[in-house]
Amino acid sequence: MAVTIAKERWTNRVAEVVLGVEPKVVKIGGEGTLPFLHFEGEMPNRPAVALEVWDMEPTTWPEILTKHYAGVLGDPAAWAKKCVEYGADLVCLTLASAHPDNKNSSPEECAQVAKTVAEAVDVPLIVLGCGVEEKDAQVLEKVAEALSGRNCLLGLATQENYRTITAACMVYGHNVIASTPLDINLEKQLNILITEMNMAPNRIVIDPSVAALGYGIEYAYSIIERTRIGALTGDKMMAMPVICILGPEVWKQKEAKSTTEEAPDWGDQERRAILWETVSAVALAQAGGSLFVLRHPESLRQFKAHIEKLMQPNVY
Amino acid sequence: MGLTGLEIFKQLPKTNCKDCGHPTCLAFAMAMAAGKASLDQCPHVSEAAKEALGAASAPPMALVKIGTGEKELQLGNETVLFRHDKRFENPTGIAITVSDAASEEEIAARVAQINKLSFERVGQIHHVNLVAVVNDSGSADKFATAAKVAAANTQYPLILVTDDAAAMEKALEAVGNQKPLLCGASAGNYEAMTALAKKYDAPLVVRGADLNELAELVEKVVAQGHKKLILDSGAREVHRVLADQTQLRRQALKRFRPFGYPTITFVTGEDPVQAVLDAAVYICKYAGIVVLPSADPADILPLITLRLNIYTDPQKPIAVEPKVYEIGTPGPNAPVFVTTNFSLTYFCVAGDVEASRVPSYIIAVDTDGLSVLTAWAAGKLTSEKIADMLKNTGIADKVSHRKVIIPGGVAVLSGKLAELSGWEVLVGPRESSAIPSFLKQRWSA
Numbered sequence: 067m068a069v070t071i072a073k074e075r076w077t078n079r080v081a082e083v084v085l086g087v088e089p090k091v092v093k094i095g096g097e098g099t100l101p102f103l104h105f106e107g108e109m110p111n112r113p114a115v116a117l118e119v120w121d122m123e124p125t126t127w128p129e130i131l132t133k134h135y136a137g138v139l140g141d142p143a144a145w146a147k148k149c150v151e152y153g154a155d156l157v158c159l160t161l162a163s164a165h166p167d168n169k170n171s172s173p174e175e176c177a178q179v180a181k182t183v184a185e186a187v188d189v190p191l192i193v194l195g196c197g198v199e200e201k202d203a204q205v206l207e208k209v210a211e212a213l214s215g216r217n218c219l220l221g222l223a224t225q226e227n228y229r230t231i232t233a234a235c236m237v238y239g240h241n242v243i244a245s246t247p248l249d250i251n252l253e254k255q256l257n258i259l260i261t262e263m264n265m266a267p268n269r270i271v272i273d274p275s276v277a278a279l280g281y282g283i284e285y286a287y288s289i290i291e292r293t294r295i296g297a298l299t300g301d302k303m304m305a306m307p308v309i310c311i312l313g314p315e316v317w318k319q320k321e322a323k324s325t326t327e328e329a330p331d332w333g334d335q336e337r338r339a340i341l342w343e344t345v346s347a348v349a350l351a352q353a354g355g356s357l358f359v360l361r362h363p364e365s366l367r368q369f370k371a372h373i374e375k376l377m378q379p380n381v382y
Numbered sequence: 383m384g385l386t387g388l389e390i391f392k393q394l395p396k397t398n399c400k401d402c403g404h405p406t407c408l409a410f411a412m413a414m415a416a417g418k419a420s421l422d423q424c425p426h427v428s429e430a431a432k433e434a435l436g437a438a439s440a441p442p443m444a445l446v447k448i449g450t451g452e453k454e455l456q457l458g459n460e461t462v463l464f465r466h467d468k469r470f471e472n473p474t475g476i477a478i479t480v481s482d483a484a485s486e487e488e489i490a491a492r493v494a495q496i497n498k499l500s501f502e503r504v505g506q507i508h509h510v511n512l513v514a515v516v517n518d519s520g521s522a523d524k525f526a527t528a529a530k531v532a533a534a535n536t537q538y539p540l541i542l543v544t545d546d547a548a549a550m551e552k553a554l555e556a557v558g559n560q561k562p563l564l565c566g567a568s569a570g571n572y573e574a575m576t577a578l579a580k581k582y583d584a585p586l587v588v589r590g591a592d593l594n595e596l597a598e599l600v601e602k603v604v605a606q607g608h609k610k611l612i613l614d615s616g617a618r619e620v621h622r623v624l625a626d627q628t629q630l631r632r633q634a635l636k637r638f639r640p641f642g643y644p645t646i647t648f649v650t651g652e653d654p655v656q657a658v659l660d661a662a663v664y665i666c667k668y669a670g671i672v673v674l675p676s677a678d679p680a681d682i683l684p685l686i687t688l689r690l691n692i693y694t695d696p697q698k699p700i701a702v703e704p705k706v707y708e709i710g711t712p713g714p715n716a717p718v719f720v721t722t723n724f725s726l727t728y729f730c731v732a733g734d735v736e737a738s739r740v741p742s743y744i745i746a747v748d749t750d751g752l753s754v755l756t757a758w759a760a761g762k763l764t765s766e767k768i769a770d771m772l773k774n775t776g777i778a779d780k781v782s783h784r785k786v787i788i789p790g791g792v793a794v795l796s797g798k799l800a801e802l803s804g805w806e807v808l809v810g811p812r813e814s815s816a817i818p819s820f821l822k823q824r825w826s827a
């Protein structure tokens with residue numbers, strides 16, 4: 067009995083965003099189907115994976131994480147090289163030191179660090195501010211200038227600060243992360259505002275705000291899924307690839323931080339933590355995430371191996 | 383496909399007797415059309431109407447039960463492709479394998495390990511659901527013994543995994559009264575397997591080499607008179623399973639009858655971490671059951687949590703009653719914590735306060751079930767509300783001190799809260815997991 071394979075006829079595809087410069091460009095997006103349904107449409111690019119680098123030594127990372135970056139945590143350039151060694155497609159530099167509660171580093175200092183990191187590696191760079199919207203606008207403006215021509219991905223641009231950041235990205239040839247707090251209407255609205263500044267849609271990456279497994283991931287899952295369906299059914303203002311910045315979310319949770327002794331019923335800490343990070347990533351890849359920011363090198367390796375399996379053709 | 387509310391209404395008694403729990407027959411008809419009620423909820427519907435509506439109103443996917451008693455597992459009844467369309471109904475059953483090639487002691491020990499895969503989350507116990515006894519030995523006797531030992535050591539229903547009908551029969555003689563899932567029927571053995579499933583009135587996995595063969599086999603099994611089925615498309619590599627699971631769900635919703643049953647998936651492969659990741663895909667993408675070889679809590683906790691998240695009803699945040707909770711038996715010097723009434727938030731805090739072993743009070747403020755920062759951003763966690771709870775819940779009579787601990791994420795509330803309530807406000811850590819060390823360093827009444 068021949069089963070008639072059910073295929074959706076999608077009318078649109080996700081924009082393809084190109085990051086970095088030759089020979090190490092990374093392309094994300096471009097999907098003409100739901101994730102990994104190769105029988106239905108094209109998925110020209112596999113999801114890409116970045117590892118995090120900070121411009122100051124993190125104090126809250128558990129030992130199972132820091133031991134893999136021993137000796138480089140105080141040196142962002144060396145740390146970035148380590149990430150590339152581990153197989154990261156991109157490096158995600160977080161300028162945590164700019165936060166007023168940390169060192170309150172100046173935009174110029176931040177730009178200098180960003181430049182050093184960019185010169186240390188040849189993979190594309192994602193640069194995130196410290197999360198204080200006003201400060202990030204100042205910092206990212208200087209960073210954009212210092213990294214001119216490197217075609218980086220800068221963020222987070224929010225309702226409050228998108229103008230400055232978008233303008234800087236346009237002038238110095240970068241791409242922008244449009245970030246909203248888990249709300250599909252706000253997400254679309256911000257994309258509209260940014261494109262109204264004449265930013266090309268294929269230079270925008272959506273950050274829907276993600277949560278870790280067990281801590282609200284279902285909201286992110288459904289928003290990303292709805293975003294993908296919106297894109298495929300023709301909504302150009304939702305047709306941008308989605309970034310899932312999971313590292314900071316996963317690694318603050320108990321399941322990643324509690325030691326094997328503290329939580330003996332939960333199994334070995336490192337195994338559990340790596341799975342907390344990778345299972346979060348796997349789920350959001352099924353929802354439609356195209357770019358992932360992780361922390362643990364083994365999470366990176368396992369997630370990439372998983373993606374490789376899913377990229378095999380499954381046409382009927 | 384689906385009938386309109388009006389078409390359904392025409393067939394109802396139109397007495398508006400409310401026995402179905404709806405105010406009128408029309409309201410009931412509309413609910414049924416929306417897939418939110420089923421015909422059997424109206425006790426007065428005529429046989430003729432049942433006939434007329436029966437086939438068309440039958441759910442797109444059958445409900446299938448495995449096992450008996452308290453740990454009976456229900457699968458199926460799914461109605462959507464995406465959780466945001468409505469919700470996913472019956473959470474994926476997680477099955478852990480036990481090999482019959484092991485000794486009886488080893489089998490008992492393995493089952494004991496599986497029984498321990500039970501975790502508390504958001505105030506509920508979440509656990510694995512099935513023990514899959516696999517006929518690796520090739521011996522019917524060993525298989526039957528293994529099934530018997532497993533059944534004697536667990537309350538979870540069994541899956542009996544063998545292609546050998548003789549081995550299946552032997553095992554059923556031992557455990558058939560517990561309605562295990564027979565796994566199962568394939569092209570070579572379906573007649574014998576179906577006969578066994580019928581004899582024991584037990585659910586049966588039907589496995590095809592591909593979707594075409596699966597559809598064919600299902601029709602043959604149904605023609606033999608058995609309808610308690612679980613589907614296996616035969617695929618084992620994650621990219622193929624994903625495609626097949628998607629097809630099976632889409633076809634079920636299109637009311638392609640042979641695929642109107644829940645599914646089963648198996649993770650295979652050498653790397654244990656990859657196995658967990660494949661299982662995560664199947665939980666997101668429609669699997670009725672996922673069978674895995676690992677009984678390591680580090681592997682299973684993430685999967686059980688993912689299942690909880692994916693099967694949460696997107697329409698209603700889970701909330702706890704807004705009130706003062708007691709952790710342990712707090713005395714007049716006990717710390718007083720403030721949090722929100724979002725279940726996830728409350729139970730994070732409650733769990734961490736418990737871990738500190740300091741008996742305490744927790745005030746769960748009514749934020750309509752929103753988390754701390756979400757509620758703060760939405761204006762639902764305010765100094766006024768907290769001050770109000772401090773005043774009107776009687777907490778002031780229970781403790782002799784006047785110190786309240788608020789979440790680190792909403793430190794900004796502290797000034798105004800102190801002013802409004804007259805209490806001293808201590809800003810706690812951002813993550814509740816730091817509460818035990820916070821109490822050690824900072825708390826004295």
Ligand code: B12
Binds near residue numbers: 726757789817
């Ligand atoms: C899921 C989510 C939602 C869900 C709501 C889920 C729910 N039921 O609350 C939805 C999609 C509905 C939502 C909506 C909004 N959200 Co929202 N949301 C999130 C998200 C992703 C996770 C929140 C969560 O569930 N966390 C898990 C729980 C357990 O965390 P928690 O309650 O904070 O508890 C922890 C700590 O606070 C602490 N703690 C808790 N209580 C106590 C008590 C004491 C004494 C101590 C010491 C510690 C402590 O321990 C807990 C465990 O670590 C966060 C971002 C993120 N990744 O965190 C954004 C976030 C909270 N949302 C945000 C915003 C702005 C909104 C909206 C206003 C946006 C909008 N769309 O308009 C709306 C408001 C809702 C409304 N108007 O009704 C912002 C808040 C920004 C800010 N700092 O003010 C955030 C941080 C996202 C962001 N980065 O911008 N959101």
Ligand code: SF4
Binds near residue numbers: 398399
């Ligand atoms: S129980 Fe039947 S007859 Fe009574 S109101 Fe409901 S639908 Fe109408």
